[in-house]
Amino acid sequence: MNKALYIRWFDEIGIGDVPLVGGKNASLGEMYQNLTAEGVRVPNGFAVTAEAYRYVLEYNDAWQPLHAALDGLDPDNIKDLQARGEKARAIVYGCHLPDDLKAAILQGYAQLKREYGETISLAVRSSATAEDSPEASFAGQNDTYLNIASNDALLDGYKRCLASNFTDRSIHYKYDNHFDYYKVYLSVVVMKMVRSDIGASGVMFSLDTETGFRDVVFINATLGLGENIVQGTIDPDSFHVHKPSFIGGYRAVLKRRLGSKEKKMIFTDTLNTGNIALEYTGNVDTSTEERNHYCITDADVMVLTDYAIKIENHYSDKAGFYKPMDMEWAKDGIDGYLYMVQARPETVASQKKGTVLEIYHLKERSAVLLRGRAVGTRIGAGKARIINDVKHLGDFQPGEVLVADTTTPDWEPVMKTAAAIVTSRGGRTCHAAIVSRELGVPAIVGTESATETIKTGQTITISCAEGETGNVYEGLLDFDVQQTDLSQLGHPKTRIMMNLGNPDQAFSLASLPVDGIGLARMEFIISEYIKVHPMAIKHPERVDAATREKIAAFSLAYESPEDFFVKTLAEGVATIAAAVYPKPCVVRMSDFKSNEYATLLGGTFFEPEEGNPMIGFRGASRYAHPAYAEGFALECAAMKQVRDEMGLTNVKLMIPFCRRVQEGEKVLEAMAAQGLKRGDNGLEVYVMCEIPNNVILIDDFAKLFDGFSIGSNDLTQLTLGVDRDSEIVAFDFDERDPGVKEMIRLAVEGAQRNGRYSGLCGQAPSDYPEMAEYLVELGIDSMSLNPDTVLTTTRLVLEVERRLSRNPGS
Structure with missing residues (x-):
């Protein structure tokens, strides 16, 4: 046996050494060698190789007893699996370590002490030779021992890791993935222990795990050791960061979610057996303060994102193609630094093949x-x-x-x-x-x-x-x-866009073949995520004590209630915009009616009672009005953050229900005063074309705005004089009415005449195929559809465009 094969330091191994040191060791070595110079922190250590595993079993003549224990096993027979697995583990743990192997391991420990100091403790982790491949991760199949701080404990932990090659779960996992039980050899990681037990830890992915959306880094974080996240014991904090914006120099969280984090895992006890001291971990309750605040800072999130992008880029370069990564990190509570402690190929979303949606x-x-x-x-x-x-x-x-x-x-x-x-x-x-x-x-x-x-x-x-x-x-x-099959679906000349208000659906809908978001509704984010009336946030003195307490509870994890409103709205909008970046995302400023605003927390203290809110205090009329101007300023602050601080410059803003040209001028002045000046940083401002006056004076509105989005619902209501909230006259509400269609024609032609964008974002093309045909014939720039009608309407538009190209005069 070549003694040089017992121990390999991280700076001696790389991703090509999986057969010798296993996936975890190979990846740690790959990162240590190639990425520490780029600022990615990886704790130093060494691999006790797979050759050493084979040496131990051969030295103890253990192969035959292992065959006797496992040959003929039916892994789906749980009782048989449990009995045979226990025998196999006892055989391996009962092996004696050869003297030369023990000496090599302890020499490695002594070298780490010289590097980090005598007080260093160790993490001893399993690293299987079939581990962390794109087809199978082996995550959680073998054991890990932490905070090892003596020679005897290190050697005992090493043997326990070897025995864990035959845990019940590991045996079954090998069976499921068609690996030979006897040919998956175990290497072991011995590395500096990152003291996350008094810090924080977590996992992260270089894509969104549920949807496969590639443009984000997804981070989970918890206090203490990271096992709680894997076990599902706690609900962690989570963060998404938009990769293209980060690469472009912006440093902002795209979206965040505060986890309850009821427990944290720390070292709670030490078992002393002879000269061996093994640390036992356990969960303790977190404090109210810890639960109510994020366990890592935004600056930490940015460091982790930087690590994730560098790691993904490195592995993708090595493979010659895009390779998303599944990573583990830990924050040391002593030195305060963030370390990477594992990286492996992501094994689910990245394996999806083909173009079938x-x-x-x-x-x-x-x-x-x-x-x-x-x-x-x-x-x-x-x-x-x-x-x-x-x-x-x-x-x-x-x-x-x-x-x-x-x-x-x-x-x-x-x-x-x-x-x-x-x-x-x-x-x-x-x-x-x-x-x-x-x-x-x-x-x-x-x-x-x-x-x-x-x-x-x-x-x-x-x-x-x-x-x-x-x-x-x-x-x-x-x-x-x-x-x-998206490969068989063409791309129409008329831009097909999507209506979307729910940020939670954004990444799952990102694979739809659309040209952007034609209508992102701000109201959904305010009502579902913020839940508080913006004026109640600005003027807590005008609401009662109970309302103030509820507002304070919502904003506990933020610097102030204003910070809560702005960040939550900004992150919601940014998430929608990120799903289609760099394609346009048209965000409509809030368009609640007064009765809808009143349902928000604190809303009854600020909203008037109107007989017909549908044509009352809504849209543009609120924005410069003393009763809501401060609330609109919060909306503007959020949108400025999205564009200027988060880098989502594909966001275009849209003003709803703008009755008069002079009203449009006031709104644009109010926006400019809040740092949203049309033209600055490429900002475009559209206006909803949903009032007959917008059509009649379209040449004048075109001087103020960059485009028009026809709201067919309100335009139908006001053209036909039908309250669309009234069930009694609902039979008279029809977007296909000749008068409504004429209004739409005039609007499209007016936009074209002035060189302005024209789109339609109402229900009409989603509900009525003939309206989609009519819009194509008019030459409208885009139509924005509900997500569930995107594919069927796209096919219809393609057919209409083909027919028109064959028969130009039809």
Whole structure:
């Protein structure tokens, strides 16, 4: 045996050394050698090689006993798996380490002490030779031992890692992925321990894990050791950063979510066995202060994003093509630095092949039993089965919905047979989420009360097709799956854009073949995420004490209520804009009616009671009015942040319900006073064309605005004199009326005459194919559609354009 093969330092190994040192070691070496010079911090260490693993087994004549223990195993027989796995682990752990191998390991430890000081502690981690390939991650299959601080503990931890090559979950994972139990050799990582137990830690991906959207870095973070995130014990903080903007020099979080972080994992006890001291980890409750604030700063998020992009670029260069990465990081509570402790290829979204777009649609609704974090974008249904303990996994029947508090790798044999999975705890990178994503099984995690709310035998439907929030519905609901081969879908001359207000749906809809967002509604973000009237934020003295307390609770994690409003609105809009970047995203400033504004927290203190709010105090009339000007200033501050600080300069702003030219002038002046001057930094400002006066005076409005977006709903209402909120006269509301169509024709021609953009963002082309045809014939620049009609309308527009090209006079 060549003794030089026992130990390899990180600066001696790289990604080509997986057969010798395993995936984790190879990746740490690759980063240490190539990326530390670029500012990526990687703790130093060494690999105890796979050759050393083979040496130990051969030295102890262990191969034959292992065959006796495992030959003929049926991994799907849980009891057989548990009994045989226990025998295999005992065989390996019972092996004696050869003296020369022990000496080599301890010499490596002594060298790390010289580098980092005598007080250094170690992380001892498994690194399988089939690990971290694009086809199989082996994540969580083998064991890790932390905060090792003595020779005996290091050698014992090494043996325990070797034995973990035969954990029940690892044996089954090898079987599932067609690996030979005896030919997956184990290397072990010995590295400086990053003291995240008194800092923070987490995982991150160089894409969005649920949708495969490539333009973001997705970061999960928790206090203490990172095992809680993987186990799903806690709900972590999460952050997205837009990669193109970051590369362009902007430093801002795209979107964030405060996790509850009820626990943190720290070292709670030490087991002393002879001369061996092993640290035991455990969870302790976090304080109210810790739960109410993000566990890392925005500056930390930027450092991690920088690491993620550099790592992805390095691995993509090595592979010759784009390679998204799955990474682990830790923040040392002693030195305050952020370290990369693992990087491997992302194994789910990156493996999707072809150009077939698959969209799930619920065709009916029922009572929502639970809500949580959606994993993937699919829908599943079946009878529920509550599993409270690994001992009851044998009760689970294929095709049922697995409901549990949380899952561990030991549960994987039954998870792959489930119609869907629901857990009480966990975030989007917990074990249940990782495995469900890998298996293509819809899952909802972090519902808080799944095992209490759902009963075994109850029929339920799990929908992950409605954005980041997953819904558990009562009963078996009908749904369909729309599959479209995008390679066979042409691109019409008329731009097809999309209406979107929900940021949670943005990344899942990013793969739709659209030319941008034609209407991003600000109201959804304000009502669903902020929930507070902007004037109540500006004037807390005008609301009651109970309202002030609620506003304070919403903004606990922010510098002030104003900071909460601006950041939340900015991040919501930026998320929508990022989904189509660099294509345009037309954002309409708030267009609540007074009765709708009144439903926001604190709204009743500021809103008038109007007999017909539909044609009352709404849109442009509010923006420069003393009753709302300060609220509009908050909206402007958010939009300025999106464009100037977050780098989403594809955002164009749009003014709704602008009745008069003079009103338009006042609004533009108010925007300029808030730093949103038309033309600065390429800012374009559109106006909704939804009032007959907009059409009649379109030449004058064209002098103020860069484009017109026809709102067919309001234009129909005001052309026909029909209140679209009135059920009594609803029969008279029809966008296809000749008078309405004439208004649209005049608007399109007026925009063309003035060299201005023209689009339509109402319901008409989505609901009526003949209206889509009419718009194409007029030569409108774009039509913006509801997401579920984008594909069918695109096909229709292509057919109309082909017909017009064949028959120009038709």
